[in-house]
Structures are given as structure tokens and as C-alpha cells.
Amino acid sequence: MALIVQKFGGTSVGSIERIQKIAARCIDSQSKGNSLVVVVSAMAGETNRLIGLASELTDTPSPREMDVLVTTGEQVSIALLAIAIEAAGGRARSFIANQIGLRTDNLHGKARIQAIESDKMHEAIKEGEIVIVAGFQGVDEDGNITTLGRGGSDTSAVALAAALNADVCEIYTDVNGIYTTDPGMCPAARKIERIAFEEMLELASLGAKVLQVRSVEFAMKYNVPIHVRSSFSPESGSWVCAEEESMEEVVVRGVACDRNAAKITIQSVEDTPGIAAQIFEPLSEAGINVDVILQNVSFNDTTDLTFTVSSTDLALAENITRDVMAALGTTGITSDSAVAKVSVVGAGMRSHSGVAATAFRALAKAGINIQMISTSEIKISCVVHEDDAENAVRALHTEFGLDSEE
Amino acid sequence: MALIVQKFGGTSVGSIERIQKIAARCIDSQSKGNSLVVVVSAMAGETNRLIGLASELTDTPSPREMDVLVTTGEQVSIALLAIAIEAAGGRARSFIANQIGLRTDNLHGKARIQAIESDKMHEAIKEGEIVIVAGFQGVDEDGNITTLGRGGSDTSAVALAAALNADVCEIYTDVNGIYTTDPGMCPAARKIERIAFEEMLELASLGAKVLQVRSVEFAMKYNVPIHVRSSFSPESGSWVCAEEESMEEVVVRGVACDRNAAKITIQSVEDTPGIAAQIFEPLSEAGINVDVILQNVSFNDTTDLTFTVSSTDLALAENITRDVMAALGTTGITSDSAVAKVSVVGAGMRSHSGVAATAFRALAKAGINIQMISTSEIKISCVVHEDDAENAVRALHTEFGLDSEE
Numbered sequence A, B: 001m002a003l004i005v006q007k008f009g010g011t012s013v014g015s016i017e018r019i020q021k022i023a024a025r026c027i028d029s030q031s032k033g034n035s036l037v038v039v040v041s042a043m044a045g046e047t048n049r050l051i052g053l054a055s056e057l058t059d060t061p062s063p064r065e066m067d068v069l070v071t072t073g074e075q076v077s078i079a080l081l082a083i084a085i086e087a088a089g090g091r092a093r094s095f096i097a098n099q100i101g102l103r104t105d106n107l108h109g110k111a112r113i114q115a116i117e118s119d120k121m122h123e124a125i126k127e128g129e130i131v132i133v134a135g136f137q138g139v140d141e142d143g144n145i146t147t148l149g150r151g152g153s154d155t156s157a158v159a160l161a162a163a164l165n166a167d168v169c170e171i172y173t174d175v176n177g178i179y180t181t182d183p184g185m186c187p188a189a190r191k192i193e194r195i196a197f198e199e200m201l202e203l204a205s206l207g208a209k210v211l212q213v214r215s216v217e218f219a220m221k222y223n224v225p226i227h228v229r230s231s232f233s234p235e236s237g238s239w240v241c242a243e244e245e246s247m248e249e250v251v252v253r254g255v256a257c258d259r260n261a262a263k264i265t266i267q268s269v270e271d272t273p274g275i276a277a278q279i280f281e282p283l284s285e286a287g288i289n290v291d292v293i294l295q296n297v298s299f300n301d302t303t304d305l306t307f308t309v310s311s312t313d314l315a316l317a318e319n320i321t322r323d324v325m326a327a328l329g330t331t332g333i334t335s336d337s338a339v340a341k342v343s344v345v346g347a348g349m350r351s352h353s354g355v356a357a358t359a360f361r362a363l364a365k366a367g368i369n370i371q372m373i374s375t376s377e378i379k380i381s382c383v384v385h386e387d388d389a390e391n392a393v394r395a396l397h398t399e400f401g402l403d404s405e406e
Helices: A016-031 A046-056 A063-087 A119-126 A151-166 A197-205 A213-222 A245-249 A275-285 A309-325 A348-352 A357-366 A385-398 B017-033 B044-055 B062-085 B119-126 B152-164 B197-205 B212-220 B246-248 B275-285 B310-329 B345-352 B353-363 B386-399
Strands: A003-008 A035-040 A092-095 A113-115 A128-136 A136-139 A143-145 A167-174 A192-194 A224-229 A237-242 A254-270 A290-295 A302-310 A333-345 A370-376 A379-385 B003-008 B037-042 B091-094 B112-115 B130-134 B137-139 B144-145 B167-174 B194-196 B224-229 B240-243 B254-270 B290-295 B302-310 B333-345 B369-374 B378-387
Touching: A003 A063, A003 A151, A016 A035, A016 A128, A016 A224, A035 A063, A035 A119, A035 A167, A046 B062, A063 A092, A063 A136, A063 A143, A063 B044, A063 B062, A092 A119, A092 A254, A092 B062, A113 A151, A113 A197, A119 A128, A128 A151, A151 A213, A167 B369, A192 A197, A197 A213, A197 A237, A197 A254, A197 A333, A213 A224, A224 A357, A224 B333, A224 B369, A245 A348, A245 B152, A254 A309, A254 A385, A275 A290, A275 A302, A275 B062, A290 A370, A290 B378, A302 A309, A302 B044, A302 B212, A309 A333, A333 A357, A333 A385, A333 B167, A357 A370, A357 A379, A357 A385, A357 B310, B017 B037, B017 B130, B017 B302, B037 B062, B037 B119, B037 B152, B044 B062, B062 B091, B062 B130, B062 B137, B062 B144, B091 B119, B130 B152, B130 B212, B152 B167, B152 B212, B194 B197, B197 B240, B197 B333, B197 B369, B212 B224, B224 B275, B246 B345, B254 B275, B254 B310, B254 B386, B275 B290, B275 B302, B290 B369, B302 B310, B310 B333, B353 B369, B353 B378, B353 B386, B378 B386
Parallel strands: A003 A035, A003 A167, A035 A128, A092 A128, A167 A224, A192 A237, B003 B037, B003 B167, B037 B130, B091 B130, B167 B224, B194 B240
Antiparallel strands: A136 A143, A224 A237, A254 A302, A254 A333, A290 A302, A333 A379, A370 A379, B137 B144, B224 B240, B254 B302, B254 B333, B290 B302, B333 B378, B369 B378
């Protein structure tokens, strides 16, 4: 008998009819001999409705009270799903965060899970009940209500699976799995059967939106296999799990594209020790995430420095950089938001050489100019012109043998 | 410096604009040197919206899950009010039931309050914050969410006032106090300045809807003065407090009318010991509340028995009675829902004789036939024909000197 944690997002519980379908699915899964813990999000639209009410009062509501407000959305969902399961002849018991001691730190709006008490859930399971848990929420050590940030229900589900020592954490979504790349950009994209935690982490960080990055970190830390699958179909989806030896046979698991990138270049920076810290510390203090950094070889004691930020941070980053550089007597700053970051990810890179060369050659063949390069153990990222992004994704997808056979 | 518990109902927090008004009122009250604990209900319509969602799933949802569902309404209200107070420059902290240990028994949907931990509220008050508490809800000893029944926010407020040893519990409503009778039936109705707990208890039980009966019981038990007043006006309302000597000068405090009454008569019941138990036990088991009971003097070893029930229970009560009597060989059962119960209430009756006689004479003068009579220490109830109800109320109101002078 398997213990399965299932997570259903806002679309899956977006109407009474859909809640009834999920209820039927839960009962069916239990009747096959499984023990079930089900994590649900707020009904689609509900969180935004609540945020809208608060925004009529102020643009800067207290994060503590916002968490009190928005967590009601998940509470409504768990009650309705429990009622639906009982109405369909099953047995269920719902829990909000404090009822299962889902303890977090006190960072309202982006809290991190610290502990979960599993007694009450095990007790309910033992009594034959389907356990329903409100996703996205927690309580801090003083009993204040916290939330885990957008998409936090994924993390709730994985954390519950870890605490309960579940066999698998199933994440139900509106697509039927994780793809080698965005099918919207590349029609030859293929569903991935198995992907290693590290690979998924890179892909999620690089813009693949199927799973929240932190849920993958959690799954990796506690070695919880995740099964990403469709709410609307019984077919198997994609498994995210610990790296297996056979995985290394595949050099590249997927291709990611981040169009939300922008580039800032500082010309003729004085090449003295500590200069990089002087530039990047103020950006970090402003909460701006600097991604790829490229510094040319020094020439005449000055150098060019280029880095990328999220395009939504561009204006702020440019202002900060201008202020810093003005103080240093440098004024040559340019920016460019017409860029995209295309990356190939694969754990197999560790044991295969020449992957970067192959990637660069593929882009060259496609006539695409590479502006910046950044690599990690299992990832190669290239910054290219925005207009080249789609072609770059397709070229890499084909080059590394990811195209589907259809 | 006074510690005041204020309760605002669903209409008072029914829109963002109204929540802003309540917020301003709270800040104003605090600025006058008061410490404030504010209890709020769900926004008007919200509880019914949630019940509606559940009713799309089943007619018999589990009471436990219904409590999980509907308590979200108050949670939304406390968050929005706290945000509104902060937006208006004040400071506030919201609490749901489990955060202040508002412990109840486990009777979902009609739970009774057993304990409240006041530490966190005192701490917030000490820090200059306005404390906002979700009304209507509690948690049982296993941490399950419970509710106190419709109108339960009044009880929450009074219980909090008792636990915090507050100076007064202010119940804000859409009328400006408690009236000598329903102004809709009797234009001469007058606002009551002070009324004793016992009197209010009788009036509330008899159909006056301003306060929930249990909130008055609680206030009486812990001697918490209640001030019923208007959300929309600053003027003083009605005080409900312990009986004072001066109160006895007024013989009748108010006149109540319950149109939701129905009468069942059993003719020629065998007059043997235990017969009443045989009739009323099955009714009690079915949850039917029997009110006035009248048994005629026995004649030929048989007697007539008449009793009243709520008209919503009439059909069920009649069926049960018919079954019981058929087993006893009696068939003469009649019912009448065209009746109303008119009552006069006053603690002064204890020290004044002849009050009943005065009441009967007033009804006789008005040409009203009394069908049944029931009395208690501070109350006289008469069952009359429905069509006579309004005249009866007016006649009694005038006879006992309650008419306003305008």
C-alpha cells in the first residue's frame, strides 16, 4: 500500500464541477489501496479577488494581515473538497496549517517551512480518511499565519511528502508533464519521462514554470520523487527523481529560454581590486538578482563589464549602476533589453566533453551571434538577441537529439 | 482608561467603504484613551455565499467541514479591518480563534465557549495595537474549527469582554438600541435606556432579535454590561446590565410578539400518570421545542391537552403526535398555525401584584380572546389569534405606560 501526496492547483479546483471530479479521482485512487494526502490551492481567481479587496484599502498592506487574508482561499478549497468527497461516498478530513503544526519562519509572504507534525494526518489515514491539507500556508512559532509565496502549494506538497515519508508526490497541473522545451516555441518538444532533481532545478530556475524552484530544492534535499501529471488525464506524466546512472546517457535533458532578460554594459571600468564589489553590492542591497556576468581581459588598466538582470529590474539597476559609476568617474553605460538567455541543461554533461563546443557550433550554423556565455557543471547558457531566441532553442533542441519522432 | 470590546455585525463591515468607516471609528475611540478589542462578523452575504457553494455539493455536508468553510468569512473581515486601520494611520493586529485559544466544546455549528487565553491580546494592547478578533468561531480541544451558531459573534464579544475583564461590551447594530416592542408593530415603541439581564433574556427568547440569547446568558453569568448601539450614529443606545433597585419601579419593560407559533390540541386524552411523558418525549427526541402547555381539568377520566410549537416544526410535530396517539387509541388531533404569542416582560413584576389581571383586562377591553396563558416570575405570555397580535401588542404597550410621549 503506497502513501501518496497529491497536489491540485487552482485550476483543478476552479469550480464545483472540477472539485467533484477531483473528489472522484481521490476516492478512486484510495480504492486502489493507496493512502492519500491531498494538498489544494485556492480556487482559481480567489487569491486575486482577495488581494483586490485589500488593494482597495491601501497599496502597502501589512504582510502579516495579507497572509491572514489570502490563506482563507485554500481553507475554502479544503472544506469544499472534503465535503465533495463525503458527498461522493468517501471519507475525508481537512487540515489548515496550524492543525498539522506546519511551522515556518516568520517571513510573511515568502516563509520557509521548518517542521511538520504528522501525527494527526497518520491518525486520519489509519481511520480510512483521505487527508486534505491547505497548501501555501504555515504558522510561525508565535502562531502567526504565514504564506510560502506564489506557487507555494507545490512546496507544501513536497514538504508533506517528506514529513510523511510518502512514496511519491504527485503534482497535478494543466499540462501532462515536463517538456524538453516550451512546445509553444518549438513544436518538436517532447515530454520528458524522467529528469534528475539537479536538472529540474536548473530548468525551473531558467524559466520552466511547471514547478516552483523551492519545491524542487525540497524534493532533492529529502529525496522525494515528484510525478508531474495532468489533472484531466490518467496517463503518466514526468518523474523528477534522484539522478540515476542511466540518466547520464542523455547529454542534454532540456532547453530553456528566458526572454525576461536585459543586459547592462559598463565601458572602461578601472581595473582595480574591489571594483566588482563596488558595483554589485548596491544592486544586491536593492534586491536585484544579477545573473550572467562577463568581464573582458583588462586593456590599458580599464576593462568592459557586462551583466544581465531581469528586464523588470532593468530601470532600477541602470539607475543604481549610473550612480555608482558617476562616483567613480565613469559614464559609459549602455543597456539592452532586446536579449534572451537560452540554456541547455543535462546531468550527462558531467561525463561528456565537448558539449559547449557542440552548442556553440549549432548556434553558429543557425547564424546566431552569441553575446555572452555562462556555464555550470550541468548547464550552458548563451545570451542572444531576442529575435534569435526561438531559432536558438530549435537549433539546440535538434542538435542534442531532443526532437520528437512525430 | 477603559477596556472596551466592540462587536460589528456583517452589515457594518459589508463593503470596503463601511470597513473604512469602522476603522476610523476604532481609531477615534482609541485616541480617546480606550483600549480596544474589536469582534467582527463576516461581510454581509459572505456566509450565505459559502453555504451556497457547499449546497451545490450536497444537502448534508459534514458539520466539521462546514465550520472550516464558513469561518473563512470572519477571517477575511479581520484581515481587511486590520489593513484598513493601518491604512488610516492606526495600529492593529488580527486574531483567529486558535490564536487566542478560544476553546469550545466540539458541537460543530452550535459550539459553546469554554475558555479564552487573554495573554496575546493583552500583549497587543500593551503595544498600542487595536485587537481584531474573528467572531462566531472557536476551536475544540483537538484543534478542530467550530462555530457558535448564527449570531454567535455577539457571544464571542461578550465572552471576550468577560475573559478580558472589560468595562463594557458594545454591540453595534443597524438599530440604535433595544425597543419596548417592535416599532414596526407599534409606532409608540420607545428605546429602552437600561434593561436587566433577566428581562433581556426573556425578550430575546420571545423573539426580540437584537441580541443572541446565549450572549445575554453569558453576560449575565459574568456580569458584563452590554451597550447595544448604532453603527451609524454616535448617540448612546440601550444598556443591558445587572438588575438595579430602581428598575423595579417599572413593572413592564417590554412587550414581545412571536408570530412564529402554532398550536396542537389533543382531545379526550386518557388522564393517566405518565401520559404527558409519552406525548412529549418523542417530540423532544425529534428536537422540537414545545413552548406553552395547557391541560384542562379532567372530566370523565379524559382531558384535553394543548401545546404550542414553532410553526416551522408544526408538520413534524403533528405527525409525531398522531403516531403516538394512534398507539394510544386517540385520534382527535387538531392544529392551528394562525396563532401568535404576545408577552409582557419586566423584573418589576416580582414586587408588583395584579400584573396578570391588568394584562388580561387590557386584552379584554380590546376585544381580544386569550387562547392560552403561561407565566413566569417576570413574564406573562398569552396565545391569541394571529389577526389579534398587533392589537394585543399595542393594547399592552399602552396599558403598562410604555408609549412614547411623542
